Amino acid sequence: MHIVVCIKQVPDSAQIRVHPVTNTIMRQGVPTIINPYDLFALEEAMRLRDKVGGEVTVLTMGPPSAEDSLRKALTFGADRAVLLTDRFFAGADTLATSYALAAAVRKISNTYAPVDVVFTGKQTIDGDTAQVGPGVCKRLNFLQLTYVSKIVSIDLEGRTIEVERRSEGGVQVLRSALPCLITMLEGTNEVRRGSMQNALNAARATVVKWSAQDAGVEDITKCGLRGSPTVVKRVFAPTPRAEKAALVDPAGRPPADALIEEIFKLRPKLEADMFELARGY
Amino acid sequence: MAEPTKTPTPAPASRAAAKKELPEHFKAYKHVWVFIEMERGHVHPVSWELMGSGRKLADKLGVDLAAVLIGGPGEALNAAVAESFCYGADLAYVCADPVLTDYRNEPYSRALTDMVNTYKPEILLLGASTLGRDLAGAVATTLLTGLTADCTELEVDSDGSLAATRPTFGGSLLCTIYTLNFRPQMATVRPRVMPMPERVEKPIARVIEHKLDMTESDIITKILAFVPDRDKATSNLAFADVVVAGGLGLGSLENYQLVKHLASVLGAEYGCSRPLVQKGWVSADRQIGQTGKTIRPKLYIAAGISGAIQHRVGVDGSDLIVAINTDKNAPIFDFAHLAIVTDAIRLLPALTEAFRKRLSAHTRDRIAS
Ligand SMILES: Cc1cc2nc3c(=O)[nH]c(=O)nc-3n(C[C@H](O)[C@H](O)[C@H](O)COP(=O)(O)OP(=O)(O)OC[C@H]3O[C@@H](n4cnc5c(N)ncnc54)[C@H](O)[C@@H]3O)c2cc1C
Numbered sequence: 001m002h003i004v005v006c007i008k009q010v011p012d013s014a015q016i017r018v019h020p021v022t023n024t025i026m027r028q029g030v031p032t033i034i035n036p037y038d039l040f041a042l043e044e045a046m047r048l049r050d051k052v053g054g055e056v057t058v059l060t061m062g063p064p065s066a067e068d069s070l071r072k073a074l075t076f077g078a079d080r081a082v083l084l085t086d087r088f089f090a091g092a093d094t095l096a097t098s099y100a101l102a103a104a105v106r107k108i109s110n111t112y113a114p115v116d117v118v119f120t121g122k123q124t125i126d127g128d129t130a131q132v133g134p135g136v137c138k139r140l141n142f143l144q145l146t147y148v149s150k151i152v153s154i155d156l157e158g159r160t161i162e163v164e165r166r167s168e169g170g171v172q173v174l175r176s177a178l179p180c181l182i183t184m185l186e187g188t189n190e191v192r193r194g195s196m197q198n199a200l201n202a203a204r205a206t207v208v209k210w211s212a213q214d215a216g217v218e219d220i221t222k223c224g225l226r227g228s229p230t231v232v233k234r235v236f237a238p239t240p241r242a243e244k245a246a247l248v249d250p251a252g253r254p255p256a257d258a259l260i261e262e263i264f265k266l267r268p269k270l271e272a273d274m275f276e277l278a279r280g281y
Numbered sequence: 282m283a284e285p286t287k288t289p290t291p292a293p294a295s296r297a298a299a300k301k302e303l304p305e306h307f308k309a310y311k312h313v314w315v316f317i318e319m320e321r322g323h324v325h326p327v328s329w330e331l332m333g334s335g336r337k338l339a340d341k342l343g344v345d346l347a348a349v350l351i352g353g354p355g356e357a358l359n360a361a362v363a364e365s366f367c368y369g370a371d372l373a374y375v376c377a378d379p380v381l382t383d384y385r386n387e388p389y390s391r392a393l394t395d396m397v398n399t400y401k402p403e404i405l406l407l408g409a410s411t412l413g414r415d416l417a418g419a420v421a422t423t424l425l426t427g428l429t430a431d432c433t434e435l436e437v438d439s440d441g442s443l444a445a446t447r448p449t450f451g452g453s454l455l456c457t458i459y460t461l462n463f464r465p466q467m468a469t470v471r472p473r474v475m476p477m478p479e480r481v482e483k484p485i486a487r488v489i490e491h492k493l494d495m496t497e498s499d500i501i502t503k504i505l506a507f508v509p510d511r512d513k514a515t516s517n518l519a520f521a522d523v524v525v526a527g528g529l530g531l532g533s534l535e536n537y538q539l540v541k542h543l544a545s546v547l548g549a550e551y552g553c554s555r556p557l558v559q560k561g562w563v564s565a566d567r568q569i570g571q572t573g574k575t576i577r578p579k580l581y582i583a584a585g586i587s588g589a590i591q592h593r594v595g596v597d598g599s600d601l602i603v604a605i606n607t608d609k610n611a612p613i614f615d616f617a618h619l620a621i622v623t624d625a626i627r628l629l630p631a632l633t634e635a636f637r638k639r640l641s642a643h644t645r646d647r648i649a650s
């Protein structure tokens with residue numbers, strides 16, 4: 001069984017800074033991590049491999065420095081890593097990203113072994129759209145299984161897979177077929193540390209690096225900025241409200257009383273509503 | 282949607298000016314569509330919220346607002362069609378078929394893609410729910426058009442383009458995204474971001490039925506079972522009238538209990554900022570903000586929350602925002618209505634007590650009068 005896991009290297013959100021004057025994101029020196037949601041996908045893929053045999057290839061599209069994340073994935077226990085990197089990919093939106101990733105999955109299929117399942121995370125913490133997974137899936141014409149919380153069973157002979165999928169108000173139990181793309185829900189498994197052997201292997205492993213041409217991308221105009229139908233026209237800081245918040249001045253009263261006074265002064269009808277609510281109506 | 286992180290500088294002029302004449306075959310694309318999401322017989326409220334925004338866009342463009350309904354034939358679907366007119370639809374496109382009774386990606390994306398290709402809307406809006414995100418990503422890719430996810434604001438530009446605004450990475454920025462040369466322009470919006478429009482009793486007007494070009498044997502994925510969530514333990518945050526939330530400023534899980542106490546005295550829901558979920562102090566369904574819940578209460582009390590953009594977009598629809606923070610320069614004071622610069626750990630117990638008194642005094646007054 002051959003599984004591809006799409007991971008993305010993202011800036012560590014807690015440490016991102018915005019330039020106070022130009023409003024641009026200051027990426028210099030910001031540490032990067034594997035998108036946390038993708039770790040659940042990676043773990044689930046490795047569990048599946050450990051159960052039924054086969055191999056896990058991790059794939060990312062990004063700058064050359066994204067190799068770090070792939071190495072990290074190898075230390076966790078992935079078998080192979082592919083870095084899709086090319087200046088033609090720069091500025092891709094979700095449609096262009098999915099085009100490039102799908103091309104790479106096809107190439108991986110042809111080069112190593114046919115791909116049975118592609119995993120992605122639920123979403124990234126920087127792009128944060130949850131759309132790349134479905135996009136790659138449609139491009140590959142695979143069966144789409146999003147928000148998967150559990151893989152119940154897989155039958156490689158019969159080419160079927162059973163999963164539990166989170167939906168509104170409950171869980172759908174689905175039977176589908178291979179090849180499929182799964183976006184894995186967060187918190188569904190405990191991510192392993194990786195063994196000493198994995199770390200040694202990772203240190204020796206070579207990360208496969210493909211340009212657009214290497215990956216067999218047919219139409220370069222469908223990649224990167226040129227292949228992106230969406231255009232970011234404006235980046236701006238949120239406007240403050242016309243007037244800033246009114247500062248509550250206790251003026252001798254206990255601050256809590258002063259605050260409540262001001263609340264009901266601003267919204268006189270609120271008191272009756274809150275009375276009902278407090279009474280449990 | 283465009284990944285904002287790729288933007289090297291704010292609004293590079295060359296890209297803003299990139300608009301070409303819309304290709305000829307897209308000029309026929311007209312009208313605003315809202316996908317009405319139904320699951321197990323219920324319409325997701327986000328669909329009606331989107332009808333409110335869709336109405337404004339359609340009016341500005343001088344075009345029709347259509348509701349798009351996909352589902353199994355029957356009472357529930359008919360009721361939803363009727364309801365869509367009460368929420369402002371000029372017409373409804375309906376695809377009814379037994380294979381559409383429960384949501385599955387294959388037949389739903391086929392139905393919606395075919396409907397778009399047949400009737401050609403210029404704007405297509407969906408809720409950013411699990412169903413909406415599953416469907417929107419697949420449909421946009423098949424149509425090879427742009428999709429802007431999780432918008433917080435939708436506007437029509439002077440030249441008639443959809444300007445979709447969403448928060449972007451970095452903690453303090455928003456970006457406005459266009460799909461200039463492709464149609465339809467697609468966007469998803471999270472539940473509770475847009476206000477619920479007023480429901481006005483109206484008769485059913487024009488309904489256009491669309492036949493699904495698929496039968497059960499064409500569909501590979503089968504639903505073996507549906508297991509409803511056992512306890513309705515999930516919070517009612519999104520619909521609460523009063524919400525009290527705490528942030529990192531509270532310093533400890535112990536101090537966070539002060540938020541819960543105040544909430545219980547008020548009969549309110551309690552929530553938190555994201556770091557508290559990450560620390561494991563509070564469960565994820567209590568997180569408020571871009572990657573948590575969006576709330577629209579009459580009163581929102583935020584204690585020890587700085588007011589990052591990702592938090593702000595989740596609370597901007599609140600009628601009255603009260604912020605308690607020790608830092609008089611905290612960003613939350615830029616969008617709160619009432620501010621009190623003080624230690625929340627000391628104020629919260631006093632506030633709980635004062636509210637308890639005030640609201641029971643109210644009882645006395647009412648009984649006396
Ligand atoms: C992609 C992405 C998505 C995100 N989604 C969300 C989201 O959905 N929701 C969310 O909330 N965040 C989200 N965040 C995180 C967000 O950017 C902020 O980091 C977070 O909201 C900050 O939480 P905070 O205000 O509790 O903590 P801080 O920013 O650390 O603020 C603590 C505040 O408490 C004040 N304070 C300290 N002591 C006291 C005291 N004794 N009494 C009163 N005040 C005190 C401080 O002055 C400060 O203003 C997201 C971030 C990213 C990158």
Ligand SMILES: Nc1ncnc2c1ncn2[C@@H]1O[C@H](COP(=O)(O)O)[C@@H](O)[C@H]1O
Binds near residue numbers: 038
């Ligand atoms: N550049 C990328 N390279 C590899 N995988 C990606 C990339 N961008 C997104 N993904 C995958 O798609 C998922 C959804 O991403 P997003 O649509 O950005 O929220 C992520 O969790 C990743 O698994």
